[in-house]
Amino acid sequence: MASSAAQQPSLHNAARPDTRDGPRRGTVLLLAVAVGLCVASNYYAQPLLGTIAGDLGMSSASASLIVTVAQVGYALGLVFLLPLGDLLERRRLVCGLTLATSISLALTAIAPSGALLLVGAALTGLLSVTAQILVPFAADLASPHQRGRIIGTVMTGLVLGMLLARTASGALAIVGGWRTIYVVAALAMLALTAALHRALPQFRGTAASSYPGLVRSTARLLVDEPVLRARAAIGMLAFACFSVLWTSLAFLLSGPGYGWSDGEIGLIGLFGAAGAIAAQLAGRLADRGLTTHTTLVGAVVLLASWGLLLLGAHSLVLLIAGIVLLDLAHQGVHITNQSLIYALRPDARGRITSAYMTCYFAGGAIGSALAGVVHARAGWAGVCALGAVLAVALCLVWAASSVQRARMRELRSVASAAFMGAGLLALIAVVLRLAA
Structure with missing residues (x-):
């Protein structure tokens, strides 16, 4: 990991996290891909609900809960996970969350029952807010004159992730069944964790408050x-x-x-x-x-x-x-x-x-x-x-x-x-x- 630190300087000052020239093009593209993969993990199930219900013996109403629990998890993540970006070291937080997402996707892929699948969907929804941590991270890395362009590039990844998630899950389900997309997605998130740890600089938030205080603020x-x-x-x-x-x-x-x-x-x-x-x-x-x-x-x-x-x-x-x-x-x-x-x-x-x-x-x-x-x-x-x-x-x-x-x-x-x-x-x- 020492080589990555040599490639990009660590950023510790939240008051001026941007560098003179901003992040490299490759780093911006990696952030766009990361945001797309994170947000996509919340949409894979939508076109597969009928197939999942048939395979696990779930009713249509129970299968629809897969989407519901994912949305609830996402809402909880917005409230309780996003403020951590102002408190913890940002690269470590992001990499920890993407690694946890890989585990939750793997749990979904091997779920033997509807109940365990719902647990996996809820955890994945909770952790998919990593995308919303990465967007302000990109803004932190950008210099003021390029911040809008970099945010636009990263958000393009988010839009494409939402758009292509359903298409990819449907196509892979035809090839290898509904579990295939979750296996592929878990491996992709594992690779993404390694890439982000190598490419992103360190940056620690300087919020002078405890975690409960951050949530209230x-x-x-x-x-x-x-x-x-x-x-x-x-x-x-x-x-x-x-x-x-x-x-x-x-x-x-x-x-x-x-x-x-x-x-x-x-x-x-x-x-x-x-x-x-x-x-x-x-x-x-x-x-x-x-x-x-x-x-x-x-x-x-x-x-x-x-x-x-x-x-x-x-x-x-x-x-x-x-x-x-x-x-x-x-x-x-x-x-x-x-x-x-x-x-x-x-x-x-x-x-x-x-x-x-x-x-x-x-x-x-x-x-x-x-x-x-x-x-x-x-x-x-x-x-x-x-x-x-x-x-x-x-x-x-x-x-x-x-x-x-x-x-x-x-x-x-x-x-x-x-x-x-x-x-x-x-x-x-x-x-x-x-x-x-």
């Missing part, structure tokens, strides 16, 4: 940082739009208008690759200080995409165009948000990520829940109307936060704008509940 950051509040609300609404689409799209494509099979519906997800393009572009624009413009364009495109998606009920071309635009806008806004929040507190990037991503995934969960209710009552047109309302809310949050910054900068009144989106989501849920 994560919520406090939302109170103390107006930009974080506003960007958390914008991210929450953007991911809510994304979840509304992908939760209800299968209903449209399997319905009488299209009548597609499960395999054909799965292929539509490949158009999500547009998000990888947006990640790169948004990161480069953020480096040029154009975050206001990218957020505005993303919000407007997000709103416009729902018009195309509405027309897409009877036109595959327009449906695909709407999907591509929505994915471009969602990823563009998300990368812009990350570029801004990582510039706030270099000593607290782990906790900032925890606060932001918790709000972000809460928006996704709320969007999915609302989409199911709305589709059952109002069909695809209702889903598109819901998506448009969420996009309008995002535009309002952006406008309100921008006006407040221009007038009085860091006033706490920005908080009302930041939580406007959450209020609108809650109002929609209450109205639907009362109307049921």
Whole structure:
């Protein structure tokens, strides 16, 4: 391991973790691959649930819990694991988590029963938040002028990991059964652990607090940082739009208008690759200080995409165009948000990520829940109307936060704008509940 230390200097000062030239291209690409593999581990099971249920004698309801426990594990990881990045030596933490992920994937691969498989899925979901530790680590390593570009590159790996996980698991299941993907993934994570230990520099967080104090201070950051509040609300609404689409799209494509099979519906997800393009572009624009413009364009495109998606009920071309635009806008806004929040507190990037991503995934969960209710009552047109309302809310949050910054900068009144989106989501849920 001494050779790796000679190749790259250790970084111990959290106040200035970046080097003059930033990380090497190979290190950035390795981080992108690492993020992709970490996040992919949470998606392998989704296309295999029927096969797994048949092999282990699980009911369809029990098999669906594989996805549920993975999501619960991920949520717990966001709250309880991410703050460790501000406290522990970062390379050792990341390598420990990827090694543990390899073990959890191996446990899933050899699981003789549904109960043990659920344990493996929960642990894998918990540990897959390593991806969200690696993203701020990349921001720490980057020099300020290249931070947006590097974050965009790493996030491209995350998008591709989410996109290709289902495709890879389905293909390997055909070759060697559903366990094959978990064996391959466990070996890949083991190799990744060795590569990260060799390539990454050492970096220890300098948070002057105990672990319980760090967890408490994560919520406090939302109170103390107006930009974080506003960007958390914008991210929450953007991911809510994304979840509304992908939760209800299968209903449209399997319905009488299209009548597609499960395999054909799965292929539509490949158009999500547009998000990888947006990640790169948004990161480069953020480096040029154009975050206001990218957020505005993303919000407007997000709103416009729902018009195309509405027309897409009877036109595959327009449906695909709407999907591509929505994915471009969602990823563009998300990368812009990350570029801004990582510039706030270099000593607290782990906790900032925890606060932001918790709000972000809460928006996704709320969007999915609302989409199911709305589709059952109002069909695809209702889903598109819901998506448009969420996009309008995002535009309002952006406008309100921008006006407040221009007038009085860091006033706490920005908080009302930041939580406007959450209020609108809650109002929609209450109205639907009362109307049921």
